[in-house]
Amino acid sequence: MLSKSQARxxxxxxxxxxxxxxxxxxxxxxxxxxxxxxxxKIDAQVVKGKEIWESNNxxxxxxxxxxxxxxxxxxxxxxxxxxxxxxxxxxxxxxPWQPRGRKMVxxxxxxxDAEAVVAYFKWIGKIDLNGxxxxxxxxxxxxxxx
Amino acid sequence: MKYKSQKxxxxxxxxxxxxxxxxxxxxxxxGFDRIGLQGLHDIIPFNTARAVHTNLLVVWLLTGFMxxxxxxxxxxxxxxxxxxxxxxxxxxxxxxxxxVAIIGFHFNHWEGRKFLExxxxxDFLVVVNVLLFLGLILxxxxxxxxxxxxxxxxxxxxxxxxxxxxxxxxWFDSQVTDSFFRWWVVHLxxxxxxxxxxxxxxxxxxxxxxxxxxxxxxxxxxVIIGLTFLSGVLxxxxxxxxxxxxxxxxxxxxxxxxxxxxxxxxxxxxxxNMYRKGEKSHPNKIALFWTIGSAIVSFIGAGLLGFAHTLxxxxxxxHGTLVTAMHGHYAFWGAYAMIVLxxxxxxxxxxxxRKRYNSVQGNAAFWLSNIGILGMTVxxxxxxxxxxxxxxxxxxxxxxxxxxxxxxxxxxxxxxxxFTVGIGLFIYDFIKYGRPTDEALxxxx
Numbered sequence: 001m002l003s004k005s006q007a008r009x010x011x012x013x014x015x016x017x018x019x020x021x022x023x024x025x026x027x028x029x030x031x032x033x034x035x036x037x038x039x040x041k042i043d044a045q046v047v048k049g050k051e052i053w054e055s056n057n058x059x060x061x062x063x064x065x066x067x068x069x070x071x072x073x074x075x076x077x078x079x080x081x082x083x084x085x086x087x088x089x090x091x092x093x094x095x096p097w098q099p100r101g102r103k104m105v106x107x108x109x110x111x112x113d114a115e116a117v118v119a120y121f122k123w124i125g126k127i128d129l130n131g132x133x134x135x136x137x138x139x140x141x142x143x144x145x146x
Numbered sequence: 147m148k149y150k151s152q153k154x155x156x157x158x159x160x161x162x163x164x165x166x167x168x169x170x171x172x173x174x175x176x177g178f179d180r181i182g183l184q185g186l187h188d189i190i191p192f193n194t195a196r197a198v199h200t201n202l203l204v205v206w207l208l209t210g211f212m213x214x215x216x217x218x219x220x221x222x223x224x225x226x227x228x229x230x231x232x233x234x235x236x237x238x239x240x241x242x243x244x245x246v247a248i249i250g251f252h253f254n255h256w257e258g259r260k261f262l263e264x265x266x267x268x269d270f271l272v273v274v275n276v277l278l279f280l281g282l283i284l285x286x287x288x289x290x291x292x293x294x295x296x297x298x299x300x301x302x303x304x305x306x307x308x309x310x311x312x313x314x315x316x317w318f319d320s321q322v323t324d325s326f327f328r329w330w331v332v333h334l335x336x337x338x339x340x341x342x343x344x345x346x347x348x349x350x351x352x353x354x355x356x357x358x359x360x361x362x363x364x365x366x367x368x369v370i371i372g373l374t375f376l377s378g379v380l381x382x383x384x385x386x387x388x389x390x391x392x393x394x395x396x397x398x399x400x401x402x403x404x405x406x407x408x409x410x411x412x413x414x415x416x417x418x419n420m421y422r423k424g425e426k427s428h429p430n431k432i433a434l435f436w437t438i439g440s441a442i443v444s445f446i447g448a449g450l451l452g453f454a455h456t457l458x459x460x461x462x463x464x465h466g467t468l469v470t471a472m473h474g475h476y477a478f479w480g481a482y483a484m485i486v487l488x489x490x491x492x493x494x495x496x497x498x499x500r501k502r503y504n505s506v507q508g509n510a511a512f513w514l515s516n517i518g519i520l521g522m523t524v525x526x527x528x529x530x531x532x533x534x535x536x537x538x539x540x541x542x543x544x545x546x547x548x549x550x551x552x553x554x555x556x557x558x559x560x561x562x563x564x565f566t567v568g569i570g571l572f573i574y575d576f577i578k579y580g581r582p583t584d585e586a587l588x589x590x591x
Contacts, residue, residue: 004295004365011372018379018402025380025398029391030323037322037390047319054258060193065389066466067260067325070533071180071192073544074466096187100545102179103187124321130396131462132388135538 036128049120052113061104064124066132072104076129077137079121087121088114147496149220151227153582156497157237158213159490163573165206165244166483170566172199177562180548180555190252197251197263203478204261205244208307210486211343212240215283215300217493218350222297223290228282236278243271259324261332262314269315276308295364296353299371300346306339322390329385336478337378337406337448344444344485345371348417351437351492357426366420370412377405384456388465396458403456407449410481417441430495432508436488439516443480447523451476463538468551469530476523487572498579499586511572518565522558529554 061072078087090097091114097104175186175195220227227233247264256263283301287293314331318324349367353360383399417438451473455464495501529551536547
């Protein structure tokens with residue numbers, strides 16, 4: 001029968017081993033040869049776009065890389081799907097954008113800010129997402145229809 | 147209660163009730179938004195309501211854990227808290243940080259990172275607050291007459307929860323790296339160290355309510371938290387499948403996530419078996435309901451419903467859909483909300499000296515809230531599966547699908563109303579107990 005000290009050893013040993021493996025896999029994931037994000041292409045414009053994305057809590061409605069609030073569309077492939085001009089029009093609109101009646105906050109962004117967000121979306125759109133990018137991509141729709 | 151300083155727990159529990167009520171109100175705002183009733187959009191747009199809803203959840207649960215610790219630790223350590231004055235200061239500063247953060251959300255002042263929206267400058271105040279809390283708890287434990295496994299596990303959970311907040315405060319230029327380390331906080335909290343806290347509270351309640359020998363309960367506590375970490379740490383990988391990191395996580399995350407329900411199954415079996423083994427018939431049946439209920443519902447919500455969409459092949463389609471909201475609601479309710487309500491139900495008669503055991507309101511609160519949240523979970527689930535099929539398989543447009551699934555949110559709102567009536571009755575009962583008093587000392591059953 002298991003004793004309390006054996007149970008404690010199972011807890012401490014198991015935790016230590018799995019945590020060390022977890023740290024090891026984290027380091028492995030961020031080795032440059034395993035980069036799937038084109039990290040080198042993150043420029044000042046992309047960083048500015050990310051800051052705008054965060055400071056307006058866009059993830060509080062939309063999803064990106066499948067993460068967010070499921071209230072507004074997934075934006076991982078938004079430039080492919082809608083085009084740059086449409087995205088900029090939405091961001092710069094002074095009136096709440098409301099496709100099919102669901103209202104978005106009117107951000108009335110400047111052209112510079114809207115371009116930064118577009119640069120951020122373009123960088124996001126090129127990430128290798130292990131297949132998820134095909135699920136949310138309009139290209140998948142076309143392929144299925146053919 | 148056995149120690150006067152345990153009374154501080156009451157005020158943490160009272161703050162819990164207040165924050166929980168607000169969380170529900172903001173949940174309704176989101177529910178109405180989803181069915182097209184957006185009358186509050188100009189003042190409280192959806193992203194504000196959501197940030198408030200999820201952050202209040204985190205804050206009220208943490209407040210509950212802190213209250214639980216202030217109640218449990220003096221009894222386990224067999225001494226008064228090292229400072230009651232500082233505990234009140236900690237409570238006041240916690241409430242202040244929470245209020246400032248929530249008001250800030252209404253003025254576009256946030257970080258915009260899911261679950262971690264509290265702005266950076268307030269993060270530092272959170273750290274100071276938690277350090278003060280830990281100082282009081284660990285100081286009491288260190289100076290105490292005994293150091294029990296229950297107290298150590300609870301304190302370890304609280305300490306690791308504080309440490310794991312730190313990776314969420316680092317700024318990254320890449321959205322992928324940002325997401326990766328955000329899950330260090332969120333996943334390793336809810337599927338890691340928070341389970342230590344839950345296990346500690348559960349163990350304490352089972353010792354008190356069933357009368358089973360402490361050594362037996364604490365032995366199985368080690369096994370359960372061992373299983374939790376064994377599966378949960380590498381199970382973080384299920385958040386990394388499709389966010390832009392290496393494919394190795396598809397294998398590691400897939401295998402270890404599939405093991406995660408085992409920890410919850412063990413917890414449910416543990417609670418039910420201890421209840422059956424127990425010879426003590428504690429009069430506080432409501433506390434027992436919440437305790438055993440928490441172990442069972444957490445297995446269904448966190449274990450089974452998590453497993454339902456955790457395999458990479460399934461998650462490829464369910465990632466970023468309402469299926470996650472289905473799992474999230476029932477998991478948080480079972481694992482954490484119910485255990486906080488369990489410790490409150492157990493502690494209230496002891497703190498106030500009023501043995502209002504098994505009131506009609508108390509029973510109705512348990513059943514109405516549980517049936518209500520189950521209905522909400524089903525509504526989210528049906529909407530989520532429909533969304534996956536229409537959006538990811540039929541390739542319909544997002545808003546077209548949202549219109550099709552609107553009806554499920556009407557059902558959700560009806561069930562949420564039942565849930566709210568249940569929680570309203572719980573709060574009514576809480577108020578009826580009145581304030582804690584020194585006259586309640588040594589009257590514990």
